[in-house]
Amino acid sequence: xxxxxxxxxxxxxxGRSLRLSCAASGFTFDNYAxxxxxxxxxxxxxxxxxxxxxxxxxxxxxxxxxxxxxxxxNAKNSLYLQMNSLRAEDTxxxxxxxxxxxxxxxxxxYWGQGTLVTVSS
Amino acid sequence: xxxMTQSPDSLAVSLGERATINCKSSQSLLHSSNNKNYLxxxxxxxxxxxxxxxxxxxxxxSGVPDRFSGSGSGTDFTLTISSLxxxxxxVYYCQHFYSSPLTFGPGTKVDIK
Numbered sequence: 255x256x257x258x259x260x261x262x263x264x265x266x267x268x269g270r271s272l273r274l275s276c277a278a279s280g281f282t283f284d285n286y287a288x289x290x291x292x293x294x295x296x297x298x299x300x301x302x303x304x305x306x307x308x309x310x311x312x313x314x315x316x317x318x319x320x321x322x323x324x325x326x327x328n329a330k331n332s333l334y335l336q337m338n339s340l341r342a343e344d345t346x347x348x349x350x351x352x353x354x355x356x357x358x359x360x361x362x363x364y365w366g367q368g369t370l371v372t373v374s375s
Numbered sequence: 376x377x378x379m380t381q382s383p384d385s386l387a388v389s390l391g392e393r394a395t396i397n398c399k400s401s402q403s404l405l406h407s408s409n410n411k412n413y414l415x416x417x418x419x420x421x422x423x424x425x426x427x428x429x430x431x432x433x434x435x436x437s438g439v440p441d442r443f444s445g446s447g448s449g450t451d452f453t454l455t456i457s458s459l460x461x462x463x464x465x466v467y468y469c470q471h472f473y474s475s476p477l478t479f480g481p482g483t484k485v486d487i488k
Contacts, residue, residue: 289477291425298466298468298479298480298481298482299417299419299425299468299470299479299482300479301470301476301477301478301479304475304477313475313476313477314475314476315476316376316476349424349425351424354427354430359413359472359477360413360415360430360431360472361415361427361430361431361436361470361472362415362417362425362427362470363427363436365424365425365426366424367424368424
């Protein structure tokens with residue numbers, strides 16, 4: 255059974271940093287691209303970032319480019335999101351999601367339950 | 376960046392009736408290399424993460440009931456629920472995978488009339 259478990263969320267002051275983690279199991283992690291998607295309270299879905307199977311290709315939403323860094327450790331079956339210079343508008347539930355493919359991007363077929371990030375003073 | 380729009384914002388349909396949701400992209404999602412449209416549909420129920428329903432605009436994900444179908448090409452796409460069931464009450468999102476950033480539509484809320 256595919257499982258994605260996010261952690262690392264919490265309350266953080268504006269301008270500070272936070273690192274999210276996603277532990278994957280139940281599939282061959284290094285065969286698939288992985289994504290982060292966020293959802294502000296009561297709002298729609300916002301795609302944040304993607305990393306391909308070996309970490310050689312990454313992309314970001316314009317809203318986080320230059321502040322967030324996606325990475326993965328295939329030996330640990332883990333995905334990460336380093337979030338710097340956090341803003342109030344980054345407050346959201348952050349989902350880790352698996353792509354159906356390793357190099358291309360075809361659709362997010364498994365999602366975690368999310369970890370909540372609240373940016374507030 | 377590709378902008379995704381959805382219509383209507385919400386709809387209420389009687390049990391057993393058809394529900395139709397539209398999604399439009401600001402540029403074509405059809406890849407000439409493989410003739411596939413890089414458009415997916417998700418269902419999100421309250422308190423749950425999204426669930427993949429349809430990819431490549433019309434390919435149903437494994438395990439998804441056949442009352443869900445996707446159609447369209449280029450810039451105009453449709454998700455159809457042929458006979459609405461109580462468990463289909465949810466928000467439905469389209470998302471493109473044509474090029475980064477992989478934007479979502481704003482969502483369509485489906486309720487029972």
